[in-house]
Amino acid sequence: MRGHRLLAAAVLAAVAARAGDDARLRAVDPAELTYTYAVGGFAPEYTPPAPGSYTLPPIATVTDHALLDADGRPTTLFALTRGRLAVVAFVYTTCIEVTGCPLSLAVLHRLDRAIAGDRELARRVTLVTISFDPERDTPARMAVMRSFHAPASDWRFATTRSETELAPLLADFDQPVAKLRFADGAWSGLFRHVLKVFLLDGESRVRNVYSVGLLDATLVLTDLRTLLIEAGRSPG
Amino acid sequence: MARRVSFSLMVGAALAALLSGAIPARADETCMSPYMPKITGQEDYVYVWTLGIEGVGDGSDKLVTIGANPADAARYGKVISSVSVAGRHEAHHAGFGDDRRHLWAGGLDDSKIWVFDVAPDPARPKLVRTVDSFVKDSDGVVGPHTFFALPGRMLITGLSNAKDHGGKTALVEYNNDGKFIQTLWLPDPAAYGYDARVQPRLNRMLTSSFTGWNNYMTDLRKVIADAEAMKHFGNTVVVWDFHARKAIQTLEVPGAPLEIRWALQPRHNYAFTTAALKSKIWLIEQQDDGTFKASDVADIANPMDVPLPVDISLSADDRFLFVDTFMDGTCRVYDVSDPHQPKLVHTEKIGSQVNMVSETWDGKRVYFTSSLLANWDKTGKDNEQFLKAYGWDGKQLTALFAVDFLKEKLGRPHIMHFGQERFYKNQIYAGEAGPLAAAR
Numbered sequence: 001m002r003g004h005r006l007l008a009a010a011v012l013a014a015v016a017a018r019a020g021d022d023a024r025l026r027a028v029d030p031a032e033l034t035y036t037y038a039v040g041g042f043a044p045e046y047t048p049p050a051p052g053s054y055t056l057p058p059i060a061t062v063t064d065h066a067l068l069d070a071d072g073r074p075t076t077l078f079a080l081t082r083g084r085l086a087v088v089a090f091v092y093t094t095c096i097e098v099t100g101c102p103l104s105l106a107v108l109h110r111l112d113r114a115i116a117g118d119r120e121l122a123r124r125v126t127l128v129t130i131s132f133d134p135e136r137d138t139p140a141r142m143a144v145m146r147s148f149h150a151p152a153s154d155w156r157f158a159t160t161r162s163e164t165e166l167a168p169l170l171a172d173f174d175q176p177v178a179k180l181r182f183a184d185g186a187w188s189g190l191f192r193h194v195l196k197v198f199l200l201d202g203e204s205r206v207r208n209v210y211s212v213g214l215l216d217a218t219l220v221l222t223d224l225r226t227l228l229i230e231a232g233r234s235p236g
Numbered sequence: 237m238a239r240r241v242s243f244s245l246m247v248g249a250a251l252a253a254l255l256s257g258a259i260p261a262r263a264d265e266t267c268m269s270p271y272m273p274k275i276t277g278q279e280d281y282v283y284v285w286t287l288g289i290e291g292v293g294d295g296s297d298k299l300v301t302i303g304a305n306p307a308d309a310a311r312y313g314k315v316i317s318s319v320s321v322a323g324r325h326e327a328h329h330a331g332f333g334d335d336r337r338h339l340w341a342g343g344l345d346d347s348k349i350w351v352f353d354v355a356p357d358p359a360r361p362k363l364v365r366t367v368d369s370f371v372k373d374s375d376g377v378v379g380p381h382t383f384f385a386l387p388g389r390m391l392i393t394g395l396s397n398a399k400d401h402g403g404k405t406a407l408v409e410y411n412n413d414g415k416f417i418q419t420l421w422l423p424d425p426a427a428y429g430y431d432a433r434v435q436p437r438l439n440r441m442l443t444s445s446f447t448g449w450n451n452y453m454t455d456l457r458k459v460i461a462d463a464e465a466m467k468h469f470g471n472t473v474v475v476w477d478f479h480a481r482k483a484i485q486t487l488e489v490p491g492a493p494l495e496i497r498w499a500l501q502p503r504h505n506y507a508f509t510t511a512a513l514k515s516k517i518w519l520i521e522q523q524d525d526g527t528f529k530a531s532d533v534a535d536i537a538n539p540m541d542v543p544l545p546v547d548i549s550l551s552a553d554d555r556f557l558f559v560d561t562f563m564d565g566t567c568r569v570y571d572v573s574d575p576h577q578p579k580l581v582h583t584e585k586i587g588s589q590v591n592m593v594s595e596t597w598d599g600k601r602v603y604f605t606s607s608l609l610a611n612w613d614k615t616g617k618d619n620e621q622f623l624k625a626y627g628w629d630g631k632q633l634t635a636l637f638a639v640d641f642l643k644e645k646l647g648r649p650h651i652m653h654f655g656q657e658r659f660y661k662n663q664i665y666a667g668e669a670g671p672l673a674a675a676r
Contacts, residue, residue, distance in 0.1 A: 025664075032664050035273035038264075038500065038597075046439040054480035057418045059388055059411045174388065174412050176335040178662040192662045194273060194335050196387060209388025211334060213271045213436035219479065 025188060033180065033190055034097040037212045042099075044216050051225035058205040062198075065169040067130065067158040070146050072139035077128070077169070078204065080156045085227055086126045086200040087111060087220060090175050092133035092191055093145055099212045100195050105129065107197070107210075109149055110217035115224075116152035125224055127155040132170060132177045133191065134160045173198060173206075201227055264654055265594045266552050267497060269385040270436055272336045273659075274597065280305040281316065281358060281655035282603055284623055285341045286647045287610055288324040293645030296320040297327035299341065299352055299361055300646055301655070302623055302639055304603075313625070313637030315644050317360040321350050326453070326610060329651045331383030333390055333412050337660070338364070339653060340390055342380035344609075345453060347371050349380055349392075351414065355660040365414050371398050373416035374408040378449055382431050389417060393432045396448035403428035403448035403468055407481075418481075426486040428470030433496040433507065434478050440528075441478040442520060444493040444509055445470020456612040469513060473520055475528045487530040489518050496520075497550040497557075499575070504554050506575055512546065515539035517559070519575050534578040536568060537561055546608060549595040556581075556630075558593045562608050565590045565620075567633065584626070584633040588618040594652045595628065602626045602633060606641075607648030623649050 025033070064078040077088075089108055095101030108127050115121040129145070131137035142157040149155065160166040170177055173196070180190040197215055199208040208223050210216075264274035282304045288296040298320040303311030321327075325343025332339050339352045339361065351365040367373075370380055370392075379395030389412065394405035404427040409417040422429050428445035435441075446452070447469045451459050459465045469492045475485035491514030498507040505522035517534040536559055537543040543561035550557050550572075557570045557578065565587045570578035592605045604624045607613050613621075621641040626633040641649045 028664050031276050032658075036276050037273055038268060038270040042436060044439070045437045048439070049477055049480040049482075054477075054482065057409075059417055060413065060415065176337070181663050183663055188664055198388075206388065211271055211387035214387050222479075 024182060025190075033188075035099065035192065035194065037099055042213050042216070044219065048219050048222040051222050052229035054226065055230075056199070056207040056223060056226060058201075058207060059209065060174070060206045062172050062200065062204050062206060064204075065172065066165055067160055067169075068139050070139050070142040070157040070159075075158065077130075080128050080158065081126050081200060081204070083202045084126045084154075085124055085202060085224055086128055087197060087224075088128045088130065088173070088200060089197040090130050090132050090170070090173070090177070090193070092131055092193075093137050093141055094133070094189065095191070097193075097195075100193065103212075103215065104195055104197055105145075105149070107215055107217050107220070108155065111220055112149065112151050112153045112155045114217065114221055120228060121221075121224060122153055124228060125153070127151075127153065129155070129157050130169070131159040132166060132175070132193070134162055134166055199223055199227075202231070264597045265652075266500065266550055266597055267495075267594065268336075269331065269334075270434070271387055272332055272334050272385045275336070275654060275656040275659040277656070277658075278305050278307070279596065279601075279654035280308065280657050282623065282625075283330075283339060283352075283354070283361065283653045283655055284605060284641075284649045285327050285330045285651045286318075286641065286649050287327045287607060288320075288647045289610075289642075290324070292642060292647055294320050295324065295647075296322050297325050297343065298646065299330075299339070299350075299363075300641075300649070301359055301361065304625065304654070306636075313639060315639065315646070318646060319352065319361055319363055321348075321363065321366075324610070327650060328609075329381050329383060330653060331390070332385055332653060334385045334387050335412075336385075338412070340383040340392075342383065342392070344379045344381065344395060344449075347378050347380055349414075354655055358655045358657055358660045361655075367410070367414050369416075370408070373410075374406065374419045377406045377408050377419060379405070379452070380408070381429070381446075384432055384434070386434075388412060391432060393429045393443065395429060395446055395452065396450075401449035403445070403451075403470060405429040405448070407432060407443070420481050422474060423483045423486070426470075426472035426474050426483070428472065430470065430492075430494055431496045431509075433498055435498045435505075435507070436478075438505060438522065439478050440522075441476040442496045442498075442507055442509075443474045443476065444489070444496050445472050445474075446492050446494060446512075452609055452612075454611060456609075473509060473518075473530060475520075485528055487520065487528060489520075489530050490514055491516070493518060494546065495548050497548055499550065499554045500552050501554045504575075508548060508550060508557055508572070508575070510536060510545040510548055510559060512544055513542070515541075515543050515545055515561075517545075517557070517570070517578055521575070531576070533576055534570065534580075537564065537566075546590075547592040549593045549602070551595055551599050552597045553599070556595075556599075556628075558595055558602060560586070560590045560593045560604065562589055562591055562612075565606075567593060567602075567604065569633075582632055586624060587622060588620045589614050592651055594654075596654070599630070600628060601636070602628050603652050605649040605652060607650050610648065613648060621646075621648050623652070
C-alpha cells in the first residue's frame with residue numbers, strides 16, 4: 001500500500017506540475033486532494049435486470065441553460081439534446097480524481113461506441129459532456145477533448161462563458177462543485193466534486209443519476225433501452 | 237494542448253488502475269452509504285440526533301454537536317452547539333445525502349423529516365428544510381427510519397403505516413430537494429421494515445424488519461406483557477434487485493432483525509444482522525447460485541435473558557463486529573474473521589443502557605449513545621443518557637470521554653454521524669495534526 005501511495009503521490013505531483021498548478025500540491029497527501037468513497041474502485045459483479053423489466057420514475061426536471069459548444073458557438077443544453085434521450089456529464093479536463101472525471105469520460109467513451117453500434121440508440125440518444133471549469137476549459141480545449149475521444153455517436157462537448165453562467169446550470173442539476181483551496185485561500189487548480197452523470201428523457205426529466213458505485217456503461221445502456229421501451233409503450 | 241489533455245487522461249487512467257479496489261480508507265463511520273464521499277482522518281465533531289425530554293432543557297428534539305478532535309482540547313468532549321426542531325417527534329435515525337453535506341433526520345412518531353446543512357459551519361449545523369408531508373407523499377407510510385444516500389436521492393425506510401399503525405410498511409425515495417419520487421411497499425408476507433443497505437457491486441439491497449407505531453410508541457414493559465403485541469414483530473430479511481427495486485427473495489430471520497451491515501472488503505459477499513428478540517447474530521451470505529442464505533451463527537449473551545441486541549458496527553477490515561445489548565448496557569466485540577464462527581473477544585460495560593455504536597473507519601475510535609426509544613428507555617437511576625467515546629486497539633475498549641446528556645439538559649441521544657472542518661471547507665491541509673487549527 002505504501003508503494004502505491006508513493007507512486008500515486010508522484011503521479012499527482014507530475015500532473016500538478018504539468019497543469020501549471022501550485023507546486024505545493026507535491027507535498028500533499030493524495031488522499032487530501034480527492035474524495036474517497038467506501039465503494040472504492042467500483043466494478044459491477046452482476047448482470048443488470050432486463051431492459052423494460054423495471055421503471056425509472058422521474059427524479060427532477062431540468063430547464064434549458066446557455067452553453068458554448070466546442071467550436072465556440074453559443075448554444076443551449078436543449079439545443080444539444082433536441083428532445084432526445086440524453087446522458088449529461090459534468091467534468092473538468094485536468095481532473096486527476098480516480099473516481100471523478102476520468103471515470104466519467106471513460107464510461108461515456110464506452111457508451112459512445114456502444115450507441116454508435118446500435119441503430120435505434122444512435123438515432124435516439126445524445127451524450128453531452130459539459131465542463132465546470134469555464135476559466136480553463138475553453139471551447140478550444142473542449143475541442144481537443146472531442147478530438148481525443150473521436151465520437152462515433154452524437155456526443156457533444158460544451159462549456160460555459162463564465163462561472164456566473166455555470167452556477168444556475170450546476171444548481172439545476174444538483175451537481176456540487178467547489179474549488180479546492182489552500183489554507184491561505186489560493187486555488188489549488190483542483191475541484192472538489194461528487195461525480196454525477198444524469199440520464200434525461202425527451203421531456204428533460206432526470207430519470208437516473210449515476211455516481212461512484214452506480215456509473216457503469218452496461219447499466220446506463222440498460223436504462224436507455226428501458227426508456228426506449230417505455231416511449232414505445234406510451235400512447236402518442 | 238493536445239499533448240497536455242492526453243497526458244491528464246493517461247495519468248487518470250493510470251491512477252485508477254493503481255488504486256482500484258485498494259483505496260486507503262481511514263476515517264468516517266463504517267456504516268455510511270457507500271455512494272457518498274467519506275471524511276478522511278480524525279473527525280472533529282460528532283452530530284447526535286437527540287430526543288427531547290419534557291422538563292429537560294427546552295424539551296425539544298435537537299441535533300447536538302460534540303467536539304471530538306483531541307487536538308482541539310478546549311472543545312474535546314464538550315457540547316459545541318445544538319439546534320432544536322421544536323417539539324418531541326421521537327427523533328431516531330439520520331443520514332447524510334449523496335454529497336455528505338445535508339443531514340436528513342427523522343421523527344418516528346409524527347413522521348416529520350428535518351434537513352440540516354453542515355457545510356457552511358460544520359460546528360454549527362443549520363436547519364434548512366422541513367418535510368412534513370411524508371405520510372401524504374408516500375401514500376400512508378409512517379415512521380421514517382433509515383436515511384440511506386443514493387446518487388441524486390435519499391432512500392428512506394418506513395416502520396409503519398397510517399392505516400393501522402402496524403408493521404406493514406414501505407421504502408420511500410425523495411430527491412435531494414425534498415421532492416417525493418416513489419414508494420415501494422414491502423412484499424407480503426414480509427411486509428415489515430427497519431433498515432435498508434445496498435451492496436453496489438452485487439446490485440443487491442437487504443431490508444430488515446422491526447415493528448409498527450403501535451408497539452414502538454408503547455411502553456416496552458407493556459409490549460412484552462402483551463402476547464398479542466409480541467406477535468407483531470418482523471421475522472424476515474428481504475433481498476432486493478436494487479436497480480430494479482424488486483424484492484426477489486425472503487429470508488426467515490426470526491425475532492426482529494434490525495441493523496444490517498454489509499461486509500466491506502472485496503469478495504466478501506455477505507452481511508450481518510442481529511435479531512433483537514432472539515439475541516442472535518445472523519449471517520446473510522450469497523451462495524454460488526447467486527441467491528442468499530441466512531444462518532444463525534452465534535448467540536449474543538444468554539438469549540433467555542433477552543439482552544436485546546440493538547445497534548451493531550462492523551470494522552472496515554471485516555474483522556470485528558461490535559454488538560450493543562440494551563438491557564445490560566454492554567458492548568460485545570466479536571472476531572468475525574470467519575463469518576460463520578464469530579468469537580467473542582471483548583466485553584465492555586458501557587452504562588446502565590446502551591443503543592447505538594459507531595466505529596471509525598480507521599478502527600481506532602468507537603462511539604456509543606444510550607437511548608433506544610422514549611418509551612423503551614429505562615427509568616429512574618438506570619435512565620442514563622450519554623454519548624461515550626472509546627479508543628479501540630484491537631483488543632480492548634478504553635474510555636476517552638463522556639457527555640452526560642441529562643446534566644447538559646439535552647435529552648436522549650440517539651444516532652451519531654461525524655463532521656470535519658477540512659472536508660467542508662474545501663481546503664488542503666498538510667498533515668493530520670494541523671487541520672483544525674488551520675481551519676480557524
